[in-house]
Amino acid sequence: MGLREWALGGVLLSPFLIYVVLAMALTVVVRLLLRLTPLGRWIWHEALFDFALFICVLTLVTLELGPR
Template identity: 65%
Template structure:
């Protein structure tokens, strides 16, 4: 999926919207996995960690999917 606009009912949408939603879902899954594995107790500031994890996942998605 390249960085081209998507047309939905005549409205152009940025592919960044899809990447951001996918990154949000992946971040939630990773966070749940960390909690179930017992690693979440080592996180000092949860909100800061969640934000940083989201940015890292979004950057990784952009790097992988934007080149297809």
Template identity: 60%
Template sequence: MGLHEWSLGGVLLSPLLLYALLALLLTGVLRMGLQRVGMARWIWHEALFDCALYVCVLAAVVAVLGQ
């Protein structure tokens, strides 16, 4: 995919927007998986964990798709 802007009707869109949406979706799936398995009870601060998990997933998505 690369890190090149897309032109949509004369408006340049950053690919980071799509990466961020994909990372949000993957974070939600991972979070639901953790709750289903029972690992969510070990999380001390849920909001902090969600934010850190999102940042890690976003970095992984950019690293994989941003080449």
């Protein structure tokens, strides 16, 4: 998937938006899996952990799907 803008109703949208939505979905899945395991008990500050997890997942998605 190349990084090119696409138009939606005359509004130009960045392809990074797709990466953010995909990373958010993957973060929700990982977070639900962590809640089902005993590892979820070791999370001290949930909001900070969720944000850091999202940034890590977004980085991985961008590295994998971004231009080579």
